[in-house]
Amino acid sequence: LNLSIFELLPHGAQVIVGTPGRIIDLIDRGNLELADVKYVVLDEADTMLDMGFIDDVEYILRTVSPEKQISLFSATMPEEITRLAYRYMDNPETVLVDSDEPSVETLDQYYTVVEQTDKLEALIDILKSEKPASTIVFCATKHQAHKLAQELYRRFYNARSLHGDLSQNQRDHVMSLFRAKKIDILVATNLASRGIDIPHVDCIINYDVPKQALLYFHRVGRTARAGGSGSSITLVSSFEVQDFLKIKKLTSADIKPLHKDADVQALQRLPHQVICPSYEPRSRHRRYGSFKEWQRGRWQN
Template sequence: MNDEQDQTDVTDAPPTFAALGLGDAVLKALKDVGYESPSSIQAETIPTLLQGRDVVGLAQTGTGKTAAFALPILDRLDVKQKTPQALVLAPTRELALQVCEAFQKYASGTRGVHVLPVYGGQAYGVQLSALRRGVHIVVGTPGRIMDHLDKGTLDLSELRFLVLDEADEMLNMGFAEDVETILADTPDDKQVALFSATMPAQIRRLSKKYLNDPVEITVKNKTATASNITQRYLIVGYPQKADALTRILEVENFEGMIVFVRTKNETETLAEKLRARGFSAMAINGDVAQAQRERTVNQLKSGKLDILVATDVAARGLDVERISHVVNFDIPTDTESYVHRIGRTGRAGRSGDAISFVTPRERYLLKHIEKATRQSLTEMRLPDVDAVNATRLARFDDAITAALGQGERVEAFRDIIGHYVRNHDVPEVDVAAALAIVAQGDTPLLLDPAAERARPTFTDKAARTERPGRGEDRFDRGQRRPRHASDKAMKAYKIQVGKRHKVEPRQIVGAIANEGGLSRGDFGAIKINPDFSIVELPADLSPDVWKRLENTRISGKLIELSEDRGPRGGGARAPRSGADDGPPAREKKPRHKKNRDDD
């Protein structure tokens, strides 16, 4: 960047979004989702982008940068133009989907806006059909965008806006060459916004080469969560989450609680499970009518309802002082959502509690949250049998004490019990025990310690399915990682990138997982050689996965996945003779030259 370019240090945000120059349709959408005032990055970036300037935004995840670029793009969109006007590049399919959902949410007040996510792991047919019908905004990963450019199925000739989201992460994952190729294949007069948590030399070079006199906007990293909120996490396998939540609900002393899940369907499913276990719970999500939502929230405020199971969108703008606890049943994939979620508790200066369920595969998300908020979360132990039983006895005692306070009713029942004792010659304490059985029903009041000790703990169950999360594949280049303790059959595969291409294990895992639709737990040992690498993947890769990986690139080079048949010391056995060698490597096609000057 030039020394003369603007340097802006964001400090104070204006009080409203209306002051930033956004149109009525976008402002209405913001009001509908409960946004009241812009964050620092939004306050500085939105007016700058509305003026048509290029922007370099230095901000951590969780500062609200998605809205910072999405809102001005939507405000200036021409819905009559059917070819893509905006392209957002994201390093992972998870982030691409999240950005796409944000665009759709902010576009709710503008009719006819079409947003398309483009990423590996989704069938080409869905994407091709949408592109033929016409889309205004494309949000995708560099590998799949390059694929469409190669095939000539993505027309960027009339592109007006391009966003690089988490640019440093994209470069770290080996997408540098792809990103530069995409930038070169787009019109010179487009407006570019680049967002990055850091500013390494490679990002500065990219900015200087492809951005036009950009305004640099810096948001200083501040602790984004309130100090009066106690933040804890529990490592638990996904199938055990409902049982773990039940244990916590029994022991925690809470007034009102919001339990956050990722999907609309899960809100209803979990609320129903909680009601079946005796808890007062209701669900709200984007499909719940406004009148019903208001009734449910009022019930939570008045104490008629104790637990609200909600999605992020449904809980936006929710302000109920009675909420003492927030539980992230599904931990959010971005810190911005985490901060918004736990901000529902600890209101009006009161203390609050936030508990996050983390599966072993999601440990990397926990690290991202701690890094972005600059606060450590405390690991908690699931309440044991003794703690649960002690709580149940205490509540049983409280119920008896409360009933004894109802003088007239107690007097009436005393006569009835006395009549039974006289006629059946049974001690009063036995009658009381029998009445407790009637009240309790078939469910035992107390857990059986012996039976509970014989069962695997929640942590044990979680450990059985533990897989490394993103960011946990940190082993030396060229070193093999030990095989996971798993029943999954693994096989050695060969990819045509190695040490001379400057690849690292995390780049291999990131690219293949994103494009192939695999999870991080599908990877075994990785061996990086000078000209190729050997990767252990599931032995039963489907034809669909093979097809997705045909066009996958790492450091700009096609990986050309095939089964490994060569001997290698300490490696996996070669497959049996006659085993399927997978689809042949795709013949390289000349790069799609659209939008470049013809030489």
């Protein structure tokens, strides 16, 4: 959507494609009426969630005809996206496609076992020993990405953060600096795990193990692109063992221990059925027959 939309909309349109913010702007101006819309497509819903657009999406859906058909495309299905689907879709059908696992021939994948409280020092050790020229460090939350980038910068690393709390102009500025090799370390949320093609990235570090295996493939796929080589290193804490083992089970690649015998023994010593508060919603979801039953149980427990 651009300024020419004001000239086109009075004559009607069959298809409208736009960002949530731009569409809401046109709705509020009275230039866009969606009451008769029959089909709504939400692309990369999990990315919009990570960027903080989920409330905007719900606002738009409330303005569309109740008879609409919704198609929701998402690489992962976090709890908020599942809730959105059941709120606005009638008996949604789920279609799963194959994961887009990156080529394993030119990508060396490693893991190292480290407690959560020791991850910062482990990251510093990796940066010192591996000396990657261009690195993306993935974090689980926007707050963590921001704080980690600040800490790395305080330790004289050329690092910047990329996450959904930044404005579009700020995100574009950070990405332009990273593309131009004026930033050595990009500390990012999953916002940077797709749609970014920067050939010179030679190392991916998973500061947190992604809770969904497909996110791992998206993350490490930011390196070793177009036939180039690269490496990925995942920091695994005791609370992340289950998620990491799911990834190892699904990938055809050999995720090797960074410190060989030490990491192998450490992983074997860790309990593989760790109970952690962050896992609780998923276990409840499995226990109930439907999302609505799970939601009722969530508030009762």
